[in-house]
Amino acid sequence: MKFIDLFAGLGGFHTGFSNSGFECVFACEIDSDLRALYKSNYGIEPYGDVTKIAAKDIPNHDVLCAGFPCQPFSLAGKKKGADCPSSGMLIDDIVRIAAHHKPKFVVMENVPNILTIANGTFWEYIVSSFESIGYVIEHKVISPVEIGIPQNRKRIFVVASRNSVVKTQSYWPTTIQDSEVANLRDFLDSTLEHKPLEHKKKILLAVWQNLLDNCTLPLKGAFSIVAPEFGANYPLEFGSLTLEQMKQYRGAYGESLAACTSWTDVLKKMPSYAQKNKKVSDWIISSVQQSREIYSSNKDYLDMWIGQLEKNYNSWQILEWRGKLGEYNIYSHLIQFRASGIRVLKPEIAPSLIAMTPTQIPVIPSENRYMSKAEAAKLQFLHTLPNIPDNTPRAFKALGNAVNAKIVELIANNLRHSLATYQAANAT
Ligand SMILES: C[S@@+](CC[C@H](N)C(=O)[O-])C[C@H]1O[C@@H](n2cnc3c(N)ncnc32)[C@H](O)[C@@H]1O
Structure with missing residues (x-):
């Protein structure tokens, strides 16, 4: 089962989907330092600006992952969102690529206020764009604490599934009791390289x-x-x-x-x-x-x-x-x-x-x-990466931009189940 990683960043989607047994066949990321880092971590050289990539040049895939930036938002200049004033509808590129390749799933992550910016018109635009190319959208706001990782970080996860895919189980991770959340103390390790307080x-x-x-x-x-x-x-x-x-x-x-x-x-x-x-x-x-x-x-x-x-x-x-x-x-x-x-x-x-x-x-x-950077990486479940940026502000910026890889892995596990059923049904 193959996936692509658009807006790849540090590769939270890559780590999560690989851990679940998927294979990454394509990535893109506009930032050249992050591209170099991605290559060193995953052995794949990401392409650059998604808007410049022709859909036909992307290999076929089952799942399209896109942690698109909380981007400037404008609907052809008509309904400008107060929070996102200018151009650049990167969501259109995701839809363009999905329309060409028809992956079974498109998985996206963003900040929860994409539901409400521009009075909800941006969210309506996302839903209707995917519906128009044959997808059903589901979303859920999930924070790492709900799956046992001691970080409060509410993010919206969106799964668009092709109409032809039969859902065999919920796509969302099972949430756990408060008492099962690990204590941050267990994630801290003062022996790792860190900056002392001034x-x-x-x-x-x-x-x-x-x-x-x-x-x-x-x-x-x-x-x-x-x-x-x-x-x-x-x-x-x-x-x-x-x-x-x-x-x-x-x-x-x-x-x-x-x-x-x-x-x-x-x-x-x-x-x-x-x-x-x-x-x-x-x-x-x-x-x-x-x-x-x-x-x-x-x-x-x-x-x-x-x-x-x-x-x-x-x-x-x-x-x-x-x-x-x-x-x-x-x-x-x-x-x-x-x-x-x-x-x-x-x-x-x-x-x-x-x-x-x-x-x-x-x-x-x-x-x-x-x-420390290593502790922050653990909170994003990216501690298995061989390399994170040397420079501390850059490392925290990239980690703060990343999707929590454990949440992704749990969603990927659930999608894999539906995909396996789909593939078995289509093979017979
Ligand atoms: C919210 S971050 C996603 C991070 C990623 N999901 C991760 O786990 O690290 C958005 C990323 O999109 C990249 N980006 C912004 N505009 C882009 C474009 N036009 N083409 C490709 N990547 C872009 C940014 O550099 C940033 O790394």
């Missing part, structure tokens, strides 16, 4: 831990502490106030605004998220209120603590607690240094590895280090 960030975490150890905190699973609110009392919506009225308040870290002679002076003493005439989000409003409450019940300690905190980076002044309820120990959690703040996450399950921002590589604070 000294400044170690100090920063220790300072935040001091706060957690010494303050009365809300008993909630999720809250954010916004340090600039300690001592502040300015109204969040201050756009309609006069300068004289504003001068009665205190800005970030309780700095008095009394001596300000202009709004420019005032804004210099305000937290970055509080700007004149800017609508503040509900999230900021509730975090600000909570932070002011924390300050008023721990004032003496926090007046001393403020001096310890590094103020050069806005995001270091916000702690986003998404960890365990009431167990306020950073070192028994996972951390991400996000643009919005320092996010503390439950330690058992890794957050989604994402391609766009290698800065969000999870940190294991108890070991003063970042997650």
Whole structure:
């Protein structure tokens, strides 16, 4: 049973389908570094841009795999999706190749919001395009945690099956109980090559831990502490106030605004998220209120603590607690240094590895280090690859772009069953 791997990337589809016993007969990938890597890992030289490949030049296959990019989207310029503003309908190339080769299955993966972008018109377009060439579409949102791998990563899996194929069983993997999910701890291996946490960030975490150890905190699973609110009392919506009225308040870290002679002076003493005439989000409003409450019940300690905190980076002044309820120990959690703040996450399950921002590589604070490439590869079930990019940001980008190979393997196993039945029926 043969498959092709369009938009091949690191080869999550390749690994999954090969593990299930399929043979890859063609791949394409536009990025030349990824092409070279694919060749070194799988012994197949991928072609380049899919839009330039004539369908007749692709060998016959039973399954067409396509992890197409969350792409720019436009329906001939008519119904432009707000999220995907420009050209490049790569889905059309998948349909073009499927129409020519008529594989029994087309398997695709993407982010779940392809169901809703452009008010659902993109998804309707995908479904109707495949129906028009003789396929039935099924989809399911699946995350690796549902099959036992400790990574939260919801992705939509789409199986288009030819009308002539008789479905012998569900195409989707059997999901498991929460208790059967492996603990991230079992996936971590500090002996593998990894990047240590920078000294400044170690100090920063220790300072935040001091706060957690010494303050009365809300008993909630999720809250954010916004340090600039300690001592502040300015109204969040201050756009309609006069300068004289504003001068009665205190800005970030309780700095008095009394001596300000202009709004420019005032804004210099305000937290970055509080700007004149800017609508503040509900999230900021509730975090600000909570932070002011924390300050008023721990004032003496926090007046001393403020001096310890590094103020050069806005995001270091916000702690986003998404960890365990009431167990306020950073070192028994996972951390991400996000643009919005320092996010503390439950330690058992890794957050989604994402391609766009290698800065969000999870940190294991108890070991003063970042997650390694090898550990991330394991979370994508791509740890058997002989080669991943040497460069850490590139490796995390490619791993974050990849499809989870174990989910693919389980789907491939189910398709294989239907394919075998189809082939047996057509042989007689
Ligand atoms: C979401 S990633 C898919 C990753 C892949 N499924 C994996 O497991 O690694 C999309 C890939 O499509 C590639 N790509 C984008 N435009 C392309 C095109 N026109 N032709 C071929 N590949 C393309 C990107 O370089 C990227 O590696």
